[in-house]
Amino acid sequence: MIIVLKSNVSDGELQHVLERVESLGFKTHLSRGTFRTILGLIGDETKTTPGELLTIPGVADVIPVMPPYKLACKEAHPQPSVVVVGGVKIGGGNLAMIAGPCSVEEPERMDAIAAAVVKAGANIYRGGAYKPRTSPYSFQGLGVEGLKILRETGQKHGVPVVTEVTDTRNVDKVAEYADMIQIGARNMQNFALLTEVGQTKRPVLLKRGMSATIEDLLMSAEYILSQGNNDVVLCERGVKGFDKHTRNLYDIAAVAVVKGLSHLPIIVDPSHATGRPDLIPPCALAGIAVGADGVHIEVHDCPEKAKSDGPQALLPAQYAEVCEQIRQLAALFGKTISPSPGAN
Amino acid sequence: MIIVLKSNVSDGELQHVLERVESLGFKTHLSRGTFRTILGLIGDETKTTPGELLTIPGVADVIPVMPPYKLACKEAHPQPSVVVVGGVKIGGGNLAMIAGPCSVEEPERMDAIAAAVVKAGANIYRGGAYKPRTSPYSFQGLGVEGLKILRETGQKHGVPVVTEVTDTRNVDKVAEYADMIQIGARNMQNFALLTEVGQTKRPVLLKRGMSATIEDLLMSAEYILSQGNNDVVLCERGVKGFDKHTRNLYDIAAVAVVKGLSHLPIIVDPSHATGRPDLIPPCALAGIAVGADGVHIEVHDCPEKAKSDGPQALLPAQYAEVCEQIRQLAALFGKTISPSPGAN
């Protein structure tokens, strides 16, 4: 930790700063410059925070030198983590292909879509039973009934399932039915929910919030990891942008940045990032090319009748085409789509 | 609702579109242009959504003409709403002056800060018992113990209290101890939480999320209103920006925009918007000048020792000065700081 002192710091203030940081267990190195005086702190940075030091009179700035996400950072685990979801590996060269409709719908439709996406190459099936909808008047999901339909469909087609949880009171129920629990973008900083899923044994798919920095995302992962759940997969799904042509701004470079900072797998979600079926295939391929550990795509066999987010879903045939292209692209990078465990 | 058809729409597609919208109960007016064909829908817009119509083959765009926040919009309640919190009026010319420390701390400190801010002019006392912190290793709040301390302090000084709720499981408890329940920026789209506070009888302080559009904010208010709780006060506290000099980007024009769209009161929070004590006073005054119904400011008598967010708190003496300036400014606009109900 480096403390930059104010240019007009008095001797009394300086003395006080020194006493404070030494009382926190740090040794100090003082450098008096022509314009500014700086103070290097030698010791365990986790004993304080920049915010705390900033409040000491005479302090102009505090610069930390270690990442605050101690468990998520690469230094804590230099090799890429591999997260296993119902037998499907994610990370370390193994690609997750998560697909399915936005919402869980009636069993026949869920079955038809699952048959199509699994055939195409999907290895994890998705569908929302609890839907976070901007409007209170929109369809809010089928709840427990939806969880059951999703589970049965997954079992029939031999693929693990992932579904979103939106309320701490439902975490146990979701963990009972799902192989992987999703935290949506709007709940990325719902810390009570993060803590709760951190206490389950289920892998977590953590989507980046629309205005979350990469550090925010890794700190939210840290909430889950710090509860003892090591199986976190991150997901880039677009941040807030200013152009009306896409729903969000697909931040592909964030994938490469995360790869340099953390051992956790990270996948991309071009469906939510762009909100446009015509942009999903090229953006999915860009995700693989930049190094993502998988792709999350919404698929529906009749987008016109989807209960939510129909306009951004691919048709099964379009999805099959993307899968084929991803397979070829993955081969170029020495990666493979993880096989699904196969039908029961 | 206006439907713009694709330039190459076929007769068959057009026929299908007409059938679909008529089946939803709309009458239609078709205008065939040189370049594009448009379809005006006459009927009850709440029976469908633009997203649903967009999925019909041949449809290029859908333009709604009524706001989706039916209860929050001005058309539903042309006069400005006045929300009453423990006897303190907010809106309609009555200014809320919410002040207090970021976190609830020990009783003596809470008492000292309350004494100072109430004397200065604060009419609602704040303090967090459940703190949403970016890091799992930061102080997370005193919980129920904090709620009790806050309540007792408020009663002693004759002011209602507001505190944040972050978990659906704590809503009842918070509603028991607090006069007003705060939904923080990170939970603005935690719809389960919005629904739950909508079912209490407590007024709600709803803070705008960092990447929330004004429509998103009003839709979140709509969640609360649609549960039967009409007492919602909005709060502008800065959106995500790109300049490092401030913590967020204080969107003052949003206050004036909301005044044109909704009957709900809206206050400003220059503490979180700027994150810098030196910017709080001018930004608070700007908030009053633009038409806000009150100001939320963090105050601490020893920011250096605050358990959270110390660096962005005003000292009591600085707060007293701002209050005095706000009082004069308010008079110019024919507004007054609502008196606090007085000590028990």
Add this chain to the structure above:
Amino acid sequence: MIIVLKSNVSDGELQHVLERVESLGFKTHLSRGTFRTILGLIGDETKTTPGELLTIPGVADVIPVMPPYKLACKEAHPQPSVVVVGGVKIGGGNLAMIAGPCSVEEPERMDAIAAAVVKAGANIYRGGAYKPRTSPYSFQGLGVEGLKILRETGQKHGVPVVTEVTDTRNVDKVAEYADMIQIGARNMQNFALLTEVGQTKRPVLLKRGMSATIEDLLMSAEYILSQGNNDVVLCERGVKGFDKHTRNLYDIAAVAVVKGLSHLPIIVDPSHATGRPDLIPPCALAGIAVGADGVHIEVHDCPEKAKSDGPQALLPAQYAEVCEQIRQLAALFGKTISPSPGAN
């Protein structure tokens, strides 16, 4: 300047870093920490840049401790600068009231609008003769003819005039006819143009670019100052935002931030910041409340027939009302609208 070295820096690399910075004339203070090693540089920071130091092998980060805008910074000129435009003072408690149509139009219209705004309180008259338009098919301004009309109108009504320059080749001509030269937001980083206006004797109104940081703005001012022209007035006119209700995002806190960093006057432009006549009055008042040295507002007596940007102009009667409110608000802050020099 503080250099943070990479955690795995070798002794050889460290030696090389020390030699490099000493060859640049710096003395060094080395602090070896548990996790990181830091190096404080003592000497004249203007002899190098962080970018240059960052390229030395082994360097992880470089932290400057002096602002790069040496002439614009407060340290260079602790008192607020007062810029005088044709007899009208801006800064130091004197408010500029710049008003007029977006484009210079025919003489009769220019005369009528000038009569109205000067009567209301405007002390500088504006109008664009060279218009930066997004579309090549839009009206591009009257050119030299427009400059002449603007000049004559200003002289008749006894007010100085300001107009935009968009091409280095026109700087001399604009400087001949105008009392103040405007650099528009889209040209804020047109460094050739900044350099050219820096060589004139005319005061410059420098508008902030839509994605310019505050430091970018001050660096662009520095371009003008470094050419010997000290009369720069900054203008906040909104940055790029994500909400569709306003044209831009009015960054009012930037005014207060600039006041802390620089001696240059700064005004606000709520017309371009919001793009909506109904939002201009409250946002103008907010600008004065936050500490701006004046307000720039577009006024047209028939917005419907304006050659450009009609929809965001106030009517003369609306402008008169805003002026009256600003006058009262200014009095509260001990400021006054600078009187215009009076008709010839």
Add this chain to the structure above:
Amino acid sequence: MIIVLKSNVSDGELQHVLERVESLGFKTHLSRGTFRTILGLIGDETKTTPGELLTIPGVADVIPVMPPYKLACKEAHPQPSVVVVGGVKIGGGNLAMIAGPCSVEEPERMDAIAAAVVKAGANIYRGGAYKPRTSPYSFQGLGVEGLKILRETGQKHGVPVVTEVTDTRNVDKVAEYADMIQIGARNMQNFALLTEVGQTKRPVLLKRGMSATIEDLLMSAEYILSQGNNDVVLCERGVKGFDKHTRNLYDIAAVAVVKGLSHLPIIVDPSHATGRPDLIPPCALAGIAVGADGVHIEVHDCPEKAKSDGPQALLPAQYAEVCEQIRQLAALFGKTISPSPGAN
């Protein structure tokens, strides 16, 4: 064009609206709805603008149905354009590989870098002779001397050269020495400069501004096209973002969006988009995967001594590796790196 009328529009206002639009040559279709009345305009949209119509009393909104970039849009030229730069094709399956140092430097260095990048696969050589620098105290480029060095280096190595122009007064000179003229991000809306390069016969590389929408970018291209110069290549180089890990926010989806709207080729610049050498290779590959027509990368053989932007340059060996990966990726998509015309 569709006009949405205000909900409380009077009959007199409606009559006035009808007269105005009919006087502009439009036929009208009126649809009176339950909540709103809309008016469809049938005729040549280029005769008016939404802004003009918005000023008519009673008009609430105006919705255009044709893109305002008439020459740049796909409707004007359904096949992808192929731009030829000194014999090198860009677009239509032909990839541009633009590489070289940020600034033109001394001849020996330029020669060494050119030898390396051309050997690796670059087909256009770049270097700035006129540098737009944020600080007036930074190196501003070698000017005409730099143009000569660049030209000679290109000729020696048999590759065309591209360099930036920043001042209308230098356009002729730059056009004389360069095979392609670059308009930088900061000048994307320097309309005088766009008009001037539109009057040369040189192909133009137009970089997207940091807060430019995709429509803004295409409108700036339209400026050049409307002057008779059809050879415009667009370039995505990152927009303003809020995360500190990258210099800008690489908007890869914009490439796919542009492909759907325009016939113009578009390349990517991961150097400026990310500002970090370690992110350039994965982001370059992502650009090819999403469909870009080429990649612009800064390369320097000694970034530590580069006169500008050294920290974001690749070393020649790193560049060679990226080229090889791009070659393989391109083959997968049926594209090829255009061969350079060969040494004189």
